[in-house]
Amino acid sequence: MKYDHKAIEKKWQDAWEKAGVFHAENNSRKPKYYALIEFPYPSGQGLHVGHPRPYTALDIIARKRRMQGYNVLYPIGWDAFGLPTENYAIKNHIHPAQVTKKNIARFKQQIKSLGISFDWSREINTTDPEYYKWTQWIFLQLFKHGLAYKKEMNVNWCTGCKCVLANEEVVEGVCERCGSPVVHKVKSQWMLKITDYAQKLIDGLDDVDYPERVKTQQKNWIGRSEGAEVDFKTTVGDTLTVYTTRPDTLFGATYMVISPEHPYIEKWKDHLENLDAVREYQAKAARKSEFERAEVAKDKTGVKLEGVSAVNPVNGKEIPIFISDYVLMTYGTGAIMAVPAHDTRDWEFARKFDLPVIEVVQGGNVEKEAFTDCATGTMVNSGFLNGLPVEKAKEAIKTYMEDKGFGHRKINYKLRDWVFARQRYWGEPIPIVHCDKCGYVPVPEDQLPVRLPEVESYEPTDDGESPLAKMTDWVNTTCPHCGGPAKRETDTMPQWAGSSWYFLRYTDPHNDKEFASKEAMKYWLPVDWYNGGMEHTTLHLLYSRFWHKFLYDIG
Missing domain, CATH: 3.90.740.10 (Valyl/Leucyl/Isoleucyl-tRNA synthetase, editing domain)
Structure with a gap:
């Protein structure tokens, strides 16, 4: 008898999902085990071997822990904002939201077909307004505590992507994304004052179970x-x-x-x-x-x-x-x-x-x-x-x-403040308005999320302004402080924004009152095993440690 793997495996995968076999339990008395992957960027190419390789390795650990009586959280989601999707959308004249939806569907089908024991009930998507509402909320806390600021500065300008790059995104003089030459320009940019956390980021390495080469890379980068x-x-x-x-x-x-x-x-x-x-x-x-x-x-x-x-x-x-x-x-x-x-x-x-x-x-x-x-x-x-x-x-x-x-x-550090703005469309809107009288004013928290508006053209501009700058109906608004005329910030956040806190959202992904309850975070954190690429040692891993320490400090 011929084994029809497509029909039989899908039947049981659907049955497992319906029964919630791999769903983590809330309010469990079992010991917890939090297994975390570096959540994927849903590109148009679909899965490559670099995806299932770490997923399968951690899946073995997750299944073993379940059999040992642990309440296992092994979640999945999508890091879906960013330049590659926008560049593809521009080239093919398809809206980035449609590209993202299609790519996620393909990734999801491919991953499910592998039978990996992810908890799909906690699936997140950084482009979902209900997710980036909390990314914007975190930015506002950084702003209110003096860690987000705007200044005229010399920046790395990608001649291909036509946007500003952080130092970490420039590799041997070219853009790490598209390979185009990077030159210098003077622009007004939103910055995050990660340098205020330089010593804490060094000291904190003593408390994490990272490979020594990862710790060394971060210490050398902080310098x-x-x-x-x-x-x-x-x-x-x-x-x-x-x-x-x-x-x-x-x-x-x-x-x-x-x-x-x-x-x-x-x-x-x-x-x-x-x-x-x-x-x-x-x-x-x-x-x-x-x-x-x-x-x-x-x-x-x-x-x-x-x-x-x-x-x-x-x-x-x-x-x-x-x-x-x-x-x-x-x-x-x-x-x-x-x-x-x-x-x-x-x-x-x-x-x-x-x-x-x-x-x-x-x-x-x-x-x-x-x-x-x-x-x-x-x-x-x-x-x-x-x-x-x-x-x-x-x-x-x-x-x-x-x-x-x-x-x-x-005492000095080589670490520079984080350039936290992109002159592109496909990213989280920065929840700030500029008033000639009051300066930069945060959008009230009860007005979050500031949704990314629909635009006719999302192509980058030659003058270095975001495509959102052309949307006068969206840009022109009222100052929350004095009630006078004001303009919305038109730069968007970098792709690293949504990935700097995703591991926190997995602990309580359906909470609409806060990004995660203290009870959920107290139960699930810290992450017990993280599988991620060495290429993000001084990017995602450093940024997420910064945000985590900041959120801890403000309670």
Whole structure:
């Protein structure tokens, strides 16, 4: 007898679902077990081997735990907002909502045919207004607690997707989604102040059962360092502040470099004798990605600012200021002090522009190359620091600068604030209105969700504005604070928004009063086993830890 697997397996899969065989129980006295997958993005291609491989592995665990008497939560849902769907919709002239609905149906049919023991009664979809209502609610809490803000900044602009990307979404100078070159633009952007949680995100790694390489990647990405902020006076009266992990080498600082985007360039334009050369260099730098600009092996380029100099605070010597594209406004203060004797990049730059090289940590031959093996050693050519070992010199100079008032101890992080806006259609509307009188005002919580409106054209615009900006009937609204005319925010949230808290919603997915009850979260959390890709170690996994810690902090 021939085995008709399609008919027989579907019959029993339907029977299992009808009987709720794999549904997690509420209010159970059994011990719980929460098994979580990185919920899929429903692309038009359907499943690939990267989907059932981790699902099957965790399905084995989930089934075993059920047989051991656990109340198992093994949920499924869809991370369905984002650029790939929108790009497909634009190319094929189909609305993104229709594309998403069709893709989810295909994914669901394929996954169900595999017989994986997901709890389909808790299925979620990030594009469902009843889901993104709570994504918007979380954003409002971030805004009310000062962790969501808008600022003019230099951003990564994808030339293909025509939208802003977070630093984490730029890989080797191109967009991780479409592979198009990424350039820099200055735009007003919504940001999330993840940097306020930098130390908590590091400390929290001690409490999670992650593989060591995941912990290491996150620690390196956050990039904690101890050093000092040092103030350099300038010949025009302003102060340039730098962050350095090696304040002990101040006597060897023979020039400074600032980012081409540094705001002082505009302030100093009337003092600059070579403004045309500066402008030309700024234009070239704007066409490069941060990855290209930060490459150690690239040619050293720059322009000296003729007409403005800095003053080294430890010896009073005037030193030149350059602009160069290897200094970024997104890291530190956008200005550095250069010690060419002990940094290879600074040494090469100094040689190219004929700048002094002063050895301050003994060893090597700094006339031939930078002496970089200087984590230990003895200070020379450094005034009152002469003869001290490096570690003692670090403490001595920090105390000295604090006593003299030109610097202070500082802990710094490489982690940058999260660019949380996209100039695209297919995403969660940001629940903020702008009033000329009141500024940025949150939409009242009882008016959530702010629904994504229907549009005739959802194609990205060449001027960098969201397609929603053209919808004047939707954009023009009333200020919730003063009642005057106001305009809705037209940028949408990035795809990472809905995936930063989905694991919380699974615990109570039908709750219409809160994103999840405290009782449900207390029972189900923490997640006992999570299967996810290493590629999201510094994206989804870091973002979700940030949101989780914030929500915990506000109770």
